[in-house]
Structures are given as C-alpha cells and as structure tokens.
Amino acid sequence: MTREQEEVAESNLAFYRAFESLDIREMEKVWLREDYVRCIHPGWARISGWEDVLSSWRRIFENTQEMRFELTEVTIHVQGVLAWLTLYENISTRVEGETSRGIILTTNIFEKWQGRWWIIHHHGAPTVAPPSKPPSTLH
Amino acid sequence: MTREQEEVAESNLAFYRAFESLDIREMEKVWLREDYVRCIHPGWARISGWEDVLSSWRRIFENTQEMRFELTEVTIHVQGVLAWLTLYENISTRVEGETSRGIILTTNIFEKWQGRWWIIHHHGAPTVAPPSKPPSTLH
Numbered sequence: 283m284t285r286e287q288e289e290v291a292e293s294n295l296a297f298y299r300a301f302e303s304l305d306i307r308e309m310e311k312v313w314l315r316e317d318y319v320r321c322i323h324p325g326w327a328r329i330s331g332w333e334d335v336l337s338s339w340r341r342i343f344e345n346t347q348e349m350r351f352e353l354t355e356v357t358i359h360v361q362g363v364l365a366w367l368t369l370y371e372n373i374s375t376r377v378e379g380e381t382s383r384g385i386i387l388t389t390n391i392f393e394k395w396q397g398r399w400w401i402i403h404h405h406g407a408p409t410v411a412p413p414s415k416p417p418s419t420l421h
Numbered sequence: 422m423t424r425e426q427e428e429v430a431e432s433n434l435a436f437y438r439a440f441e442s443l444d445i446r447e448m449e450k451v452w453l454r455e456d457y458v459r460c461i462h463p464g465w466a467r468i469s470g471w472e473d474v475l476s477s478w479r480r481i482f483e484n485t486q487e488m489r490f491e492l493t494e495v496t497i498h499v500q501g502v503l504a505w506l507t508l509y510e511n512i513s514t515r516v517e518g519e520t521s522r523g524i525i526l527t528t529n530i531f532e533k534w535q536g537r538w539w540i541i542h543h544h545g546a547p548t549v550a551p552p553s554k555p556p557s558t559l560h
Contacts, residue, residue: 318498320507322526325549328494328507355467359457362501366530366542368459368467387461389528389544391505403505405528407546410464 287358290365290392293399294358297390298351298371304343310336314393314400322405324386348376363394371406385409426497429504429531432538433497436529437490437510443482449475453532453539461544463525487515502533510545524548 283291293312300308313319313332321335322328329338352372359366371386391403422430432451439447452458452471460474461467468477491511498505510525530542 318496320496320528322507322528322546322548325547327548328509328526330496357457357459357469361503361532364500364503364505366503366505368461368542368544370467387467387544389459389461389542391530393500403507403528405507405526405544405546407461407544408464409461409466 283358284360286360286365290358290360290367290399291356293392293401294353294356294367294369294390297401297404298353302349302351304346304349306336306340306343309339309343312401314395314402316402319402320405321403322407324406324408346375346377347379348374348381350374365392365394365399366390367392370409422497423499425499425504429497429499429506429538430495432531432540433492433495433506433508433529436540436543437492441488441490443485443488445475445479445482448478448482451540453534453541455541458541459544460542461546463545463547485514485516486518487513487520489513504531504533504538505529506531509548 297312300312313335315332317331319332319335320328320330321338329335354370354372356369367390369388371388373384373386375382386406387409389405390401392399393402436451439451452474454471456470458471458474459467459469460477468474493509493511495506495508506529508527510527512523512525514521525545526548528544529540531538532541
C-alpha cells in the first residue's frame with residue numbers, strides 16, 4: 283500500500299468508527315461540507331448535500347442502539363485528490379432490541395482537502411453473494 | 422454544464438447505449454482495460470478486472486432479449502482525470518419473454534485516458550424510494 287492509500291484507509295476507518303459511535307458530531311467530522319456530497323443508504327433514495335446527508339445519519343443514529351462493522355475485501359485507488367474504495371461491510375446491528383447481521387457492498391469516494399481525506403460519496407447496497415465467507419458464518 | 426461534464430455525460434450515455442445494444446463488442450469499447458475496474462450489478466458480488474467484468478456483461482447479454490434505459494436525476498462531478506456520477510436507471514427489460522420494469526440507483530466513475538472518458542466503476546443497486554416519479558408510472 284502506498285502512503286496515500288494508507289491515509290485513505292485511515293480516513294475510511296474513521297468513517298466507520300463515526301458510524302459505530304452513533305454520535306452525529308463524529309459523523310460531521312468526516313464528511314466534506316459541500317453541496318456535492320452524496321449518500322445512498324441501502325435501499326434508500328439518493329441524498330444530496332451536507333445538510334441532508336447529516337440529517338439522514340441523525341435519523342439512523344436515533345433508531346439504532348448498536349452497530350459494529352467488520353470490513354472485508356477492501357480495495358483502494360487514489361488518483362490525484364480523489365480516492366475510491368469498494369468493500370464489504372459485515373454488519374451486526376441492534377435496532378429496537380433486535381440484533382441482526384447482514385452484508386452490504388459499498389462504494390466510498392474520498393476527496394483530499396487541506397491535507398485530509400474527507401468522505402464525499404457513500405453508496406451502500408444489499409448484496410446476495412458474499413465471495414469470501416460462507417453465509418453460514420454470517421446469518 | 423462545463424465542457425468536461427458534457428464529455429462525461431456523452432461517455433455515460435455511450436455506456437448505456439452499449440448496455441442496450443446487448444453486444445459485448447460495444448461494451449468492450451467503453452470500459453478501461455485495467456485490473457482496477459470494478460463492477461457491481463444489482464445484488465451481485467463485486468466483480469474486479471476487465472476480463473471478469475466483461476464476462477459478467479456477456480452473461481447478462483446472453484440472458485436478456487431487450488433492455489431500455491431512461492436515466493433521471495443525473496449528477497456529474499469532475500475532478501482532474503476522474504468523474505463520478507449518480508443517477509437513476511429507469512429500466513424496461515425482457516428476460517425469457519417476460520417484460521419487467523424497475524429502478525436502479527447507480528454510481529458510475531469514469532477516468533480520462535488518451536483524451537477519452539472510460540468507465541472504470543459501475544455500482545447499480547436496488548432502490549425502494551424513487552424521488553422524482555410516482556411508482557404508479559413505473560410499475
């Protein structure tokens with residue numbers, strides 16, 4: 283991994299740590315404050331712009347008691363001030379007292395600004411065919 | 422729209438025309454021939470590298486008789502030699518004689534190489550909440 287890829291990997295982990303924290307102030311710190319940010323939660327419509335994206339996280343956080351990620355098959359590419367990743371989110375979540383597990387296949391895009399990588403695009407989608415682990419260990 | 426955005430829009434349309442053509446030779450012309458290309462068909466596992474991505478299109482084309490796209494809510498951003506788009510694919514498809522309609526929410530990434538924009542990333546995902554059209558016109 284190049285040094286830049288390592289930086290991106292760290293910023294990507296910071297995004298998932300913010301997600302796990304369920305604290306909107308942590309999520310605010312990782313998104314670039316721009317109108318052109320986009321967020322697609324699994325199965326949702328596209329959300330555009332910093333304000334609406336943050337509102338969507340607030341909604342998710344208010345309705346979630348616990349969220350844990352194991353990221354697998356992470357690929358990172360850097361080109362100039364942009365970096366794009368694909369990865370599997372192996373998720374354990376607790377909503378209204380009920381624990382569930384699932385796999386989300388995700389594209390994340392980061393932009394470098396003032397020496398830091400900020401997330402500008404998150405597209406998580408349901409997937410039916412995890413390649414690396416047998417479904418029995420995850421369901 | 423800037424001139425670069427127009428170029429990207431044109432390359433994005435070329436990708437969907439190749440999709441509609443159901444001709445693998447047309448699809449070959451729009452993908453950058455690199456190991457780092459990624460393709461995520463709705464609900465599938467991630468596919469990596471030019472060879473495997475093209476094989477996946479071959480499989481889709483062999484099992485599809487007709488495919489028509491109307492693209493809506495297209496947003497295009499360009500930064501250096503990369504461009505990323507989000508859009509809704511309003512699809513009419515015919516598989517084994519049966520016509521169906523659906524909406525896919527998509528992230529596409531293009532890279533400029535030798536003066537042309539090539540698709541390097543396609544992530545299409547099922548969506549349940551189209552914002553711009555009432556479901557009644559699409560189902």
